[in-house]
Amino acid sequence: MDHLAFGSDKGAASSVTLSCPSCGGRLERGFGDTGTGSESYGILSCGCARYPVVAGIPILIQGTVPGSAATTEKICELIIAGDERTALFDLLLRPTRKARSDTRRLMDYVPGISRKTRRRWQTRHDRKEWHREAYRLLYEQRAETTACDMFSAYFGEETESSRNTCHYFSYRFAQPRYLTTLAMTAMIDPRVGPVLDLGCGSGHVTHHLQSIDPEQIVVGVDKSYFMLYVAKNWIAKNALYVLCDAETRLPFDDDVFGSVLCSNTFHFLSDMDSCANELRRITVRDGVFFLTAVRNALQPHSTPNNALSPRQYAELWGDLSVAMLPDDMILRQYLEGKSPDLSTNSNWESLEHAPLISLVASADDRPFHPGEPFSSWPHARGRLRINPLYRVERRPEGDLSLTLVEPSRFFADENVEANAYLPERVSVSAQAVADLEDGTLSDEVRRLVEKCVFVGMPTGYDRSIEALPPYVTRTLDSGSGREAR
Ligand SMILES: C[S@@+](CC[C@H](N)C(=O)[O-])C[C@H]1O[C@@H](n2cnc3c(N)ncnc32)[C@H](O)[C@@H]1O
Numbered sequence: 001m002d003h004l005a006f007g008s009d010k011g012a013a014s015s016v017t018l019s020c021p022s023c024g025g026r027l028e029r030g031f032g033d034t035g036t037g038s039e040s041y042g043i044l045s046c047g048c049a050r051y052p053v054v055a056g057i058p059i060l061i062q063g064t065v066p067g068s069a070a071t072t073e074k075i076c077e078l079i080i081a082g083d084e085r086t087a088l089f090d091l092l093l094r095p096t097r098k099a100r101s102d103t104r105r106l107m108d109y110v111p112g113i114s115r116k117t118r119r120r121w122q123t124r125h126d127r128k129e130w131h132r133e134a135y136r137l138l139y140e141q142r143a144e145t146t147a148c149d150m151f152s153a154y155f156g157e158e159t160e161s162s163r164n165t166c167h168y169f170s171y172r173f174a175q176p177r178y179l180t181t182l183a184m185t186a187m188i189d190p191r192v193g194p195v196l197d198l199g200c201g202s203g204h205v206t207h208h209l210q211s212i213d214p215e216q217i218v219v220g221v222d223k224s225y226f227m228l229y230v231a232k233n234w235i236a237k238n239a240l241y242v243l244c245d246a247e248t249r250l251p252f253d254d255d256v257f258g259s260v261l262c263s264n265t266f267h268f269l270s271d272m273d274s275c276a277n278e279l280r281r282i283t284v285r286d287g288v289f290f291l292t293a294v295r296n297a298l299q300p301h302s303t304p305n306n307a308l309s310p311r312q313y314a315e316l317w318g319d320l321s322v323a324m325l326p327d328d329m330i331l332r333q334y335l336e337g338k339s340p341d342l343s344t345n346s347n348w349e350s351l352e353h354a355p356l357i358s359l360v361a362s363a364d365d366r367p368f369h370p371g372e373p374f375s376s377w378p379h380a381r382g383r384l385r386i387n388p389l390y391r392v393e394r395r396p397e398g399d400l401s402l403t404l405v406e407p408s409r410f411f412a413d414e415n416v417e418a419n420a421y422l423p424e425r426v427s428v429s430a431q432a433v434a435d436l437e438d439g440t441l442s443d444e445v446r447r448l449v450e451k452c453v454f455v456g457m458p459t460g461y462d463r464s465i466e467a468l469p470p471y472v473t474r475t476l477d478s479g480s481g482r483e484a485r
Contacts, residue, residue, distance in 0.1 A: 008454070016240065017252070017253055017309055018251050018252065020048060020251065021250070025046035026046060027058075027251070028046070044058060050076055055227050056241075056370075057243055058091045058242050059072055061243065063246055065225050065243070067226050068090065068094070068095060068225055069090070069095040070090040070091050085166070089131045089134045092130075092154065092225065092229060094226070096162075097158075098126055098156075098158060104129075107121050137149060147235055147458075147460065148170045150226075150267070152170075163407075164408065167408060168411075172202075173387065174379055176327070177292075179378075179379060180333050180356075182378035182379055184261070184290045185205075185286065185290070185378070186374065187360060187367045188209070189258065189288070189366065191258075193217075193259075193284055193287070195258065195261065195284070196252075196288075197209060197219065197220045198260055198266075198279070199221070199222055199265025199267065200227070200437075202225075202227045202234075203220055203234075204236075206235070207236040208378065208382075211237050211456070212381075218238075219240045220236065223243060223244065223245050223246070232373050234459050234460050236458070242283065243276065246265075247269055250279070256283070258283070258287055258288075259288045259289070260288075267306055272308065273277070274315060280317075286364070288364065289320075289359075289361040289362065291361075293358060296357055298310075299353070299355040301355065315343065323344075323368055325341075326357055327356035327357060328354065328417065329350075331420075338371040338374065340358075340371050341370045342367060342369060377449050381456040382456030382457050383459055384445070384454045385456075385462075386402065386453065387453055387455050388461075388462050389422065390453065398430035399428060399429050400427065400433060401425065401426075402426045402453065403425050423453065426448070428444070
């Protein structure tokens with residue numbers, strides 16, 4: 001049986017082969033395979049362990065799959081039994097998700113049963129309810145389900161933290177940390193080899209990486225199955241995805257990737273040293289490493305992370321040259337229409353005061369050059385749509401009135417730098433709406449792109465965006481300014 005190789009249709013030199021994260025052995029398809037001939041479901045094995053492939057995503061960890069209550073062993077059994085749907089739905093079930101029906105609450109009042117029995121009932125009820133909802137979203141109404149529907153269904157509204165995470169992913173396009181990452185990707189040279197998006201989440205940045213060159217092999221890696229599933233099915237469909245833990249041996253051969261990008265993720269890792277060594281192993285000698293939107297340990301932040309100081313981040317890369325910039329400087333240059341200036345030495349004093357920093361490391365000189373004007377706005381790649389942060393109202397004359405509505409105070413504070421470019425209110429002429437629809441880059445469309453009122457997004461991202469312009473049904477009232485939803 002062939003080993004699992006991705007992208008081999010683009011030439012042997014650019015294929016990406018998977019190996020076992022425990023023993024490094026070649027992973028082969030076959031052990032306990034369902035025999036259905038389905039490429040998207042199966043079992044991989046190397047002799048030391050077996051790993052499931054679910055809906056085309058290899059799950060290369062053992063034990064509980066992070067972000068779900070499922071274990072890889074249980075998922076393998078379901079696949080062998082031919083129950084692919086249960087395998088998929090169980091992986092997409094957030095372990096702390098509670099059923100939204102009253103029945104769950106009423107179970108608390110049933111007299112004479114132990115706490116343990118009640119929990120068991122509730123867990124079973126939660127899972128059943130989720131399976132019904134997943135069936136509706138992924139089978140009955142699949143054509144209408146958007147990426148944002150998936151975020152709401154998975155994260156729900158139960159806790160402040162799940163709401164904040166849901167907002168982060170739903171409104172990711174055009175966040176300041178997204179723009180700084182796009183600025184850094186201007187330095188990626190697609191000719192050097194495949195690009196790895198480490199901790200790719202649900203694929204927002206992956207979508208951008210793919211759009212740079214459709215021929216480019218982009219591999220997204222994350223430890224959350226839900227995130228990868230949304231990336232693969234909605235946000236960046238042509239990339240390849242692997243579920244693995246960035247803090248163990250990475251499941252790739254030596255010298256495979258030309259560049260590695262890790263956006264807003266590296267500071268969550270607890271063993272950055274071994275991750276940096278692994279990244280160097282799987283990347284060619286002249287490869288380039290981009291860490292973007294990384295938290296600085298010298299500056300306080302409310303959410304838990306394992307941030308290092310700027311100097312410690314630089315030391316991770318040994319003998320490679322490193323250029324590091326504060327994210328607010330990268331954002332300023334981005335808004336002026338330029339990629340970051342990486343030609344000068346890192347200014348440690350200003351870096352110490354920066355809450356977020358980004359760095360480039362390489363043995364090659366190519367990336368370390370002065371900023372250059374963008375030939376087109378990086379955030380405009382994909383289909384131009386109204387930024388989902390705007391509430392849209394139609395004036396009687398057919399113009400639109402857009403009002404910025406931040407989903408929460410937390411979101412507004414986390415993205416405060418967006419005040420520099422997102423207007424609180426803005427009018428869009430009926431002509432610009434028509435231009436947006438047929439892809440005409442008129443002066444007004446360009447001006448709105450410059451302010452990130454219009455941003456490039458994949459189709460099927462958000463239902464209201466897809467339905468433009470008929471979804472604009474409200475007539476203008478006199479609400480004002482920034483507000484919390
Ligand atoms: C804040 S999100 C950023 C997602 C994406 N890079 C972006 O910029 O939108 C961080 C992501 O890192 C992933 N992650 C955290 N620790 C990881 C690990 N040890 N291995 C793989 N992925 C990890 C999380 O599952 C999450 O999707």
